[in-house]
Amino acid sequence: MSLPKLKLISFSLCPFVQRSVITLLEKEVPYEIEYIDLNNPPAWFHEVSPLEKVPVLLVDDQPLFESMAICEFLDEVTPGSLYPEDPFARAKNRAWIEFGNELLGAVFTYANTPDEATYKQNLMGVKDRLETLDEFFEGGPYFNGDNFSLVDAVYAPIFRMLRCLEGMQAQDVYEDAPQIAPWAETLLQRPSVINAVQASYNEDYCNRIQSSGSIFAQKIGV
Ligand SMILES: N[C@@H](CCC(=O)N[C@@H](CS)C(=O)NCC(=O)O)C(=O)O
Known part of the structure; x- marks a missing residue:
């Protein structure tokens, strides 16, 4: 083709x-x-x-x-599909992609927390969504089980951001989402996920968060 x-x-x-x-x-x-x-x-x-x-x-x-x-x-336009064949399973994948958009918004708000007063609330915004995701999660090692899908492609960048934020301060955002932590780990080791960013991504992301006036900068004393 x-x-x-x-x-x-x-x-x-x-x-x-x-x-x-x-x-x-x-x-x-x-x-x-x-x-x-x-x-x-x-x-x-x-x-x-x-x-x-x-x-x-x-x-x-x-x-x-x-x-x-x-x-x-x-x-x-390429052979094979990163969606399940069954229409209902495919529709559910699309629905969980939308949930991923909500989680991404919550992670963005959390990363850019301006002060102590809103920190806990923004942290809970992320943790609550991860807990809900965990409640409905039927997969492992990938969202649909053995096969990598577009749902995985949507969540992997979010898990990468959370990994960077974890490095800036010790917060276990997955403590109430025990199935999501291993899913995140699997995705972060997948070559397509590793190679989707430039080598300087972690450093660049941390720098951006720190220069945005986020509380994460204050927490690590920058
Ligand atoms: N719904 C869009 C969202 C894309 C998006 O928000 N991209 C951001 C960068 S991560 C952007 O281009 N922002 C520029 C702006 O909002 O002015 C998509 O899925 O492609």
Whole structure:
């Protein structure tokens, strides 16, 4: 099958970009990647990204925006599928991807906690969602069992952020989610997940959190 020329417009720390890169790597699709500075985007960015967000996939120079639209497109134009075959199981996967978006929002709020007063509440926002995820989790080692899926591609970047935050202060966010911790560990060791970011990701993410005025900077005395 001949594939179109693919170029991913990216930002180095973006978890949504990582979903697309993980999918490209899982499907072994050749692609180019261009990193842009979201604080100072190039003039052409608005023309390819109506929401002015990354990722954008240029498919033979035609832009496609929204990470899940990109992942599903890539999944459909390549052999095999990163979704279950059964329609109900596939729909449930999509529903848990939406739950992943909520968890990602909670992790973002937690990472950017501005003061002690909101720290506990923001931490609970993450822990409560992980506990709920654990209640419904039927998988292991991956979300659907033995096969890696797009749900895994969505959660892996979130677990990577949580791993960085754990390194900045000792908080076991998985204490009420015993099945989620090993799932996270499995994903963080998967080559497509490891290779979805640049080597400096952990350092760059920590620096960004610290420079954003987050309480995480104060907690480690920066
Ligand atoms: N729903 C979008 C979200 C993408 C998104 O929020 N990307 C962030 C970077 S991680 C962005 O481009 N933000 C720029 C902005 O909001 O101005 C998707 O799934 O692709």
